[in-house]
Amino acid sequence: GENVEQHPSTLSVQEGDSAVIKCTYSDSASNYFPWYKQELGKRPQLIIDIRSNVGEKKDQRIAVTLNKTAKHFSLHITETQPEDSAVYFCAASRGNAGKSTFGDGTTLTVKP
Amino acid sequence: NAGVTQTPKFQVLKTGQSMTLQCAQDMNHNSMYWYRQDPGMGLRLIYYSASEGTTDKGEVPNGYNVSRLNKREFSLRLESAAPSQTSVYFCASSELVTDNQPQHFGDGTRLSIL
Numbered sequence: 499g500e501n502v503e504q505h506p507s508t509l510s511v512q513e514g515d516s517a518v519i520k521c522t523y524s525d526s527a528s529n530y531f532p533w534y535k536q537e538l539g540k541r542p543q544l545i546i547d548i549r550s551n552v553g554e555k556k557d558q559r560i561a562v563t564l565n566k567t568a569k570h571f572s573l574h575i576t577e578t579q580p581e582d583s584a585v586y587f588c589a590a591s592r593g594n595a596g597k598s599t600f601g602d603g604t605t606l607t608v609k610p
Numbered sequence: 611n612a613g614v615t616q617t618p619k620f621q622v623l624k625t626g627q628s629m630t631l632q633c634a635q636d637m638n639h640n641s642m643y644w645y646r647q648d649p650g651m652g653l654r655l656i657y658y659s660a661s662e663g664t665t666d667k668g669e670v671p672n673g674y675n676v677s678r679l680n681k682r683e684f685s686l687r688l689e690s691a692a693p694s695q696t697s698v699y700f701c702a703s704s705e706l707v708t709d710n711q712p713q714h715f716g717d718g719t720r721l722s723i724l
Contacts, residue, residue: 499669507650530710541700541715542653549710587652591710597643597668598713602652 500525502590504601511578512609519604521588522570528590531564531571532598536585545586546573578608612636616701616716623691623723631686631719633701640706642684643668643713644676646697653700659684661706691723 501524511517521531532547548555548562548571555562559578564571575582585605589598617632635642640661645653655668657676665676673695675687684703688695698720702713 504652532712541717543715544712547712597655597658598710599655599669600653602650 500528500590500599502588502599502601504588504604506604507602508605510607510609513578513580515578517575517578517606519573519586520570521601523590524569525592526569527592530591532589533562533573534587534589536587542587580608580610582606583608614701614703614714614716616719618719619717620720623721625692625723627691628687628689629691631699633685633716634683635703636682637703637714639703641704642678643702644686645700645702646670647700648697656686693723695721696723697721
């Protein structure tokens with residue numbers, strides 16, 4: 499089955515700095531890569547996703563890049579703000595009923 | 611539009627007791643999922659239902675059963691609770707179309723087994 503590894507497990511940045519979280523996946527047939535943000539005590543919520551036919555996608559301060567050859571994808575957050583502090587999860591799926599395999603999460607702390 | 615609703619929000623059980631976690635979605639999604647979330651281990655899939663009338667095992671199905679009651683509802687049952695099942699349980703749903711779609715999560719059920 500699919501295996502998703504996510505790094506780093508914790509990340510601390512100063513407000514205004516950029517943050518990068520990286521994930522690697524094992525199944526070359528995976529074709530959908532969402533990122534979820536989970537604030538403390540809340541539900542995971544989608545923040546951005548990318549499909550295998552696209553190399554990069556941006557949404558304001560958030561961007562995701564995908565390297566299919568190397569089987570890794572990354573989340574980039576620019577101009578970080580304290581409200582970006584949360585746990586971020588990457589996931590990968592291959593069209594099997596939308597079933598996703600999640601990474602173990604990255605706890606991002608943005609210091610004011 | 612409530613999205614995905616889970617009940618109860620909190621529950622404490624004794625070892626050996628049974629209970630059912632309820633999940634309902636009002637987005638007319640075909641696919642539904644049950645995950646457990648333990649500290650430092652992300653979201654692990656217990657069972658999923660690609661469409662009404664079908665259920666399949668995920669990564670960690672032992673000790674659990676599910677029922678897809680109708681298109682809206684997908685329940686998770688613990689027949690004989692064990693302390694190792696102490697966790698936060700999330701239900702999610704998504705559309706089932708040609709391309710994968712994001713999952714929409716409920717608020718979770720925090721379950722403690724004593």
